[in-house]
Amino acid sequence: MRQSVRMLALAAGFICAGAATAQTPADLQGGYEKDARQSSSAFTGFSPARGETFFKSTHGGDWSCASCHTQDPRTVGKHVVTGKAINPLAPAADPARFTDAVKTEKWFRRNCNDVVGRACTTAEKGDVLAYLMSLK
Amino acid sequence: MGTNHRRRLIHAPTWIIGLVSVAALAWSDAHADGKRFALDNPVYTAECGSCHVPYPPALLSAGSWQGVLSGLDKHFGSDASVDAQQLAELRKYLDQNAGRGRRVDATQPGLRITETAWFRHEHDEVPSATWKSGAVKSPANCPACHTAAATGDYSERGIRVPR
Numbered sequence: 001m002r003q004s005v006r007m008l009a010l011a012a013g014f015i016c017a018g019a020a021t022a023q024t025p026a027d028l029q030g031g032y033e034k035d036a037r038q039s040s041s042a043f044t045g046f047s048p049a050r051g052e053t054f055f056k057s058t059h060g061g062d063w064s065c066a067s068c069h070t071q072d073p074r075t076v077g078k079h080v081v082t083g084k085a086i087n088p089l090a091p092a093a094d095p096a097r098f099t100d101a102v103k104t105e106k107w108f109r110r111n112c113n114d115v116v117g118r119a120c121t122t123a124e125k126g127d128v129l130a131y132l133m134s135l136k
Numbered sequence: 137m138g139t140n141h142r143r144r145l146i147h148a149p150t151w152i153i154g155l156v157s158v159a160a161l162a163w164s165d166a167h168a169d170g171k172r173f174a175l176d177n178p179v180y181t182a183e184c185g186s187c188h189v190p191y192p193p194a195l196l197s198a199g200s201w202q203g204v205l206s207g208l209d210k211h212f213g214s215d216a217s218v219d220a221q222q223l224a225e226l227r228k229y230l231d232q233n234a235g236r237g238r239r240v241d242a243t244q245p246g247l248r249i250t251e252t253a254w255f256r257h258e259h260d261e262v263p264s265a266t267w268k269s270g271a272v273k274s275p276a277n278c279p280a281c282h283t284a285a286a287t288g289d290y291s292e293r294g295i296r297v298p299r
Contacts, residue, residue, distance in 0.1 A: 081213065082188040083277040113215035 025091045025098035025133050032126035039122065046123070051131030054124055059116045065128070067115075074135050090135040098129060173288035177229045183218050184226070189278050189285045191249055198234035199245035205230065207247075250275040262297075271298035 029046070036043045055065040055073070068086055069077040074093040077086035091097045098104055112120040120128075173192030175181050181190045193201065205227055209217045218226065234240070239254040249255055259275075266272060271280055278285035284294040 079187050081274065081276070083273045083280065084186075084188050110215040110217060113209075114213075 023099050023101055028098050028101055028104055029129050032122050035122040036126055046126040046130035048131040048134040051127035055128055055131055063115050073132055090132045092136050171290040175288040179222050179225045180229050183222055188276050192288055193230050193233035194235040195239055195249045197240040197242040197245050198231050201230035201234050203245055203247050
């Protein structure tokens with residue numbers, strides 16, 4: 001009995017691990033969309049155009065997202081302080097982008113603090129992701 | 137008897153060359169090892185190697201590293217915060233692998249490797265124009281000259297100073 005419970009837990013673990021690695025940018029976008037609909041009845045969908053404006057704006061500070069990720073996120077970026085190369089942010093140019101929700105949230109948290117001076121809203125994150133996914 | 141003696145004499149230079157080579161090799165290996173650092177913690181290399189190369193833990197004292205970890209949300213002007221579990225892992229790793237020798241000054245635990253006396257001494261021949269050049273830009277940009285810095289290899293043979 002105890003053995004079978006352990007096996008079941010193990011199997012569940014593998015399924016969860018499998019699900020975690022199988023995320024796609026569209027999956028993450030779906031999560032943001034669900035959140036956005038729940039928090040506002042006026043939500044009509046994310047906008048790549050709004051996302052692009054957000055991405056290229058300095059929001060009253062020194063940096064924009066484009067400062068490191070460049071005006072064309074399909075190209076290799078460069079950290080504005082350290083000079084370290086940054087892989088392209090657009091999923092079309094780097095298929096590993098936006099395939100891990102935890103990693104995505106971590107970088108939105110850090111970078112929104114640096115660029116916007118606060119956490120980004122779900123709507124802002126969804127718009128930026130819509131913009132990045134629209135780049136082919 | 138006489139032939140044997142001559143053979144020994146002929147072979148003497150070979151032996152000397154051999155010994156000198158072995159000694160030179162041992163010296164260069166020991167020398168190079170001093171510039172090669174282990175980067176063997178996946179949390180450290182991932183979380184502390186995204187915006188810059190993962191710097192060798194041995195280049196700051198344990199006190200300095202704890203200072204760095206206490207302010208990750210405002211890390212030299214950027215938010216580099218990590219979750220609690222990762223922070224605990226980084227504390228342990230950096231504490232165990234921090235520098236204890238001549239490279240670090242434990243009495244003055246600064247937060248910048250580039251401000252240690254050891255770093256300044258090692259780089260005292262680098263002209264100020266090189267530091268300011270577009271390819272280098274910042275002393276934090278180790279791989280601009282130390283081409284294998286990402287793997288912890290700072291040995292002389294890997295140095296290419298951009299012109």
